[in-house]
Amino acid sequence: MIDVVVFFFLLGVFARLVGSDLRLPEALYETLSIYLLLAIGLKGGIELSKQPLVALVPQVLVCMALGFAIPFLLYPLGRALKLVQADAASLAAHYGSVSVVTFAVATAALTRQGIAYESHAALWVAVMEAPGIVAGILLARMGRGGATNWRGLAHDVAFGKSVLLLLGGLVIGAVAGVEGTKPIQAVFIDPFKGVLALFLLELGLVAGGRLGEVRRFGPAVLVIGLGAPPLLALAGAATGLALGLSTGGVALLATLAASASYIAAPTAMRIAVPEANAALSITAALGISFPFNIVIGIPIYIELAKRWTA
Amino acid sequence: MIDVVVFFFLLGVFARLVGSDLRLPEALYETLSIYLLLAIGLKGGIELSKQPLVALVPQVLVCMALGFAIPFLLYPLGRALKLVQADAASLAAHYGSVSVVTFAVATAALTRQGIAYESHAALWVAVMEAPGIVAGILLARMGRGGATNWRGLAHDVAFGKSVLLLLGGLVIGAVAGVEGTKPIQAVFIDPFKGVLALFLLELGLVAGGRLGEVRRFGPAVLVIGLGAPPLLALAGAATGLALGLSTGGVALLATLAASASYIAAPTAMRIAVPEANAALSITAALGISFPFNIVIGIPIYIELAKRWTA
């Protein structure tokens, strides 16, 4: 059975395709994304408070390496599909980074199916935001003059909204623990899935708007949008296996690898690689791969994880 | 005892009348209305999932006919009160369509009094949005040149925010069922009345602002604003009886008939009948009939339904 939150996404896509005037106010969009980042961080942090931190260092490093490696995998594919250097690199960066909402949909699916996963998985999300973006910028600059303001960029990503809220939530959850966070659970834990549903409605509206653009960019965007996720999911799942993760953990790492960023990456690439076509990347990431992942991909990745860890 | 949510409406009216600077941000207004539409739809849809759909077809058709007929009842009254054709027609259209919040207040009152009603009543709301608007436009065009872009209009109403979210919620609720929607109930079911209270605070502010305008439009607006609801409630209750609805169902259909739209109708009429005075209709609908219905009308319609179905 499809998870109920996915229906909200489809409703949004439908509304957009039929030209409905439905629009969620921008302030709501921002509020929901702030909420989801904080809530995911907090939940992970509460779990983090129950275990030794040192054991997580290898996981963190491997996750970062995975995010950094992905653009190097995808870039040649983009070039082979006749994308110019900047576009191939920028697109690759989006897939190197991660989509927090795709992650949330995957955890919801796991919970529904009663499959356990590493409770601190939010930490992986937080550390996988940045490396792919850095790799994408390196690829865009490769063999070219243009100097990159690495300091500014590092600052913008490390202290950007996504990483800051995820890590902030993680730290607060870890420090305050189960007891300390009890009074705020009615806001940050219980309504999580309902809020996710609303956010998916909004993302459906945006993704629906992107679908119309697919034609504009030719087959490259389709090939990458549909081909990259399963490919990267394999890489993610293999990494998860190598790290000895649980079934749910393997599925989540596959999902993270397969997912493409549509918050941190677009903004960062717009500043660092302005010559790249922003519409192309967002169309692939949000118009194609995002729906693919939440509707078709995640069930497959979970199935894959079950078999590989059986 | 007056329902607590009505107090929030009165607080809003009071704030406006004394010239308070209290204003709810526009994004909140939009968010609350999106939420209420989705939540009402979802709730109805969950119930819909428990029963055969075919049995509802007659109800749906009769509800639509009722909405379509109402403007033909009201239009002569408006003309008799010396309103010009466009104004009488536009005003009639508002009453032909329905107010979702009035409906919500009525369901809350029924629940509080422990009176059962057809659990799929949200479906009536969804199908009663449009017919009254169409009838109003026909009346405005009657015996006149002006061509109406019916295709564009049909599109705008069918895929407009209200109908889309109500039907979207209904379908999601029906497909996902009780089990499937459980994870999102903390957002869409439990807080419903509290959110309704907030929305009524906002509507109170708007209605309070309209009260000052009543004088501007002379007695016509008062006569219709106060006279139409009880009249239409009778028509609605009679229709409900004829359909063999439960006590609560009769009360709800009376309420729907008596209520005037202030979301879908004003926007649709602004486009289709721009020569009508928009302020006049909104003043009658939101400044007079809305408060009348939620404070005085609904208790009366419930009482009426109890007697007629006894």
Add this chain to the structure above:
Amino acid sequence: MIDVVVFFFLLGVFARLVGSDLRLPEALYETLSIYLLLAIGLKGGIELSKQPLVALVPQVLVCMALGFAIPFLLYPLGRALKLVQADAASLAAHYGSVSVVTFAVATAALTRQGIAYESHAALWVAVMEAPGIVAGILLARMGRGGATNWRGLAHDVAFGKSVLLLLGGLVIGAVAGVEGTKPIQAVFIDPFKGVLALFLLELGLVAGGRLGEVRRFGPAVLVIGLGAPPLLALAGAATGLALGLSTGGVALLATLAASASYIAAPTAMRIAVPEANAALSITAALGISFPFNIVIGIPIYIELAKRWTA
């Protein structure tokens, strides 16, 4: 142990100090403040419904007198620190009025520690908003020509958002009572602390922005920002003792006295005493005293109340 909501404040300050792009949409800020005011009022009102109102009259009068007296205590201090008349008076007005969020943090701390307090304390907050502002304006006008539009000012404060929502909530809570408000508790009671956490995140962002300004205003702002709260807390606690309040009540009155307004006062003073430097007051109130109170002050005031009422 620090209350979890305080961590959200610190996260906001941190985000701002490191120059993060994190910003809460303005509509969210407004929504949260409307929610908190209503919720605090409602909670107090529900309690109010359980007791005789007449017994509260002396408390109310003494609280108002305390708020009115505070600016007369602080003004000479400001002048001694070389502030010009308008600035000293405006700053004093901020401390004469109260901070609703500081109050909320204090009630949360009391609840966590299991210390009882007068359940109608929200009433104190409502009546303490205005007197300090009036006193501050008198001080600014003292021995000067400029006429003050007292009527307009009285209107703006009495029907301003803060007082209106607090009193509105109180009245609704008192009239609807425990039973009547049950259906809206899922919105106005349960999520209170989580919403408070979000609001503190936002206030942290604002306060963090103010910290950079501290230097600009020299030592005066630091001396008052850090010195006034403990001083005023003593006055508040003493008043609480004199009124025969419970331990929690003494702590709350100390907190109210120590807290500085950053909603009602800045706007009122901007209109009534425009020649005062608004940035100076907000820097002291929100940049220094607010963090001081919620991190260090409140635990001390509670300790103090425990000893004095032992």
Add this chain to the structure above:
Amino acid sequence: MSLQKHPKTLLVIVAEAVLEKALVRDARERGAQGWTVAEVHGGGHGGVREGAWEADRTIEMKLICEPAVADAIAAHVLSVYAPNYGVALYFSPVQVLRPERY
């Protein structure tokens, strides 16, 4: 600086928000190559418009274009919308740098 500036006309249309879609379409049909919209509130002969409900919102649309295009759009707005909608419009001479884009 030796910036080459070119005269264009800025046409500003303040109108009920419900007209936005139609105004964009009409402006493009008459030769406008771009448009910018801000959400505003205000008042005029039709009373105060505060954006308190859906049909009470107001937009300000700016069109930088050839004088003849501005005239065509303004004439259309004046004859089609102004009789029944709250509309204010004005022209202002401006200078642009890349004239082919406007």
Add this chain to the structure above:
Amino acid sequence: MSLQKHPKTLLVIVAEAVLEKALVRDARERGAQGWTVAEVHGGGHGGVREGAWEADRTIEMKLICEPAVADAIAAHVLSVYAPNYGVALYFSPVQVLRPERY
């Protein structure tokens, strides 16, 4: 097109949002027949104004009116508000179509 255009003055006032009500009243008293307000943020001699809290919000008010009316309003704003509030104002010549409305 034979659009008949009429010269008017556009007066733009950027000011602290707390002044909005007063500015509308003052402008109407001095002959303005309409006004349009947008919410903005910015910075100037009074520092950066980001709208981070209630008294930190900024508005931009536009008034299309007779030159003499614009002058009267500007003079009033300059003498009454500018000394103590963050205010920027400028005049711009514009052309309108229905002159009696401005």
Add this chain to the structure above:
Amino acid sequence: MSLQKHPKTLLVIVAEAVLEKALVRDARERGAQGWTVAEVHGGGHGGVREGAWEADRTIEMKLICEPAVADAIAAHVLSVYAPNYGVALYFSPVQVLRPERY
């Protein structure tokens, strides 16, 4: 009224919101003493920009300044940002009252 008016240039830059911080910095470095920003949406050669996601938002920045300062800022924006970003800019002659502030 004997208001003393002084000519200045109003430079309006409509650009992707991601550029705001950089534009403020660049404008100040080139002599702008203040700036005003409004959130807008619109469309042009780069397609429709609706603000539907983070990198799709658009701002309109207004700078009242000396003509030479406006030219320097515009030249900079044109050479550095316009090649890769959605940018529209135009100049308009305005008059101000307190010339030393702009």
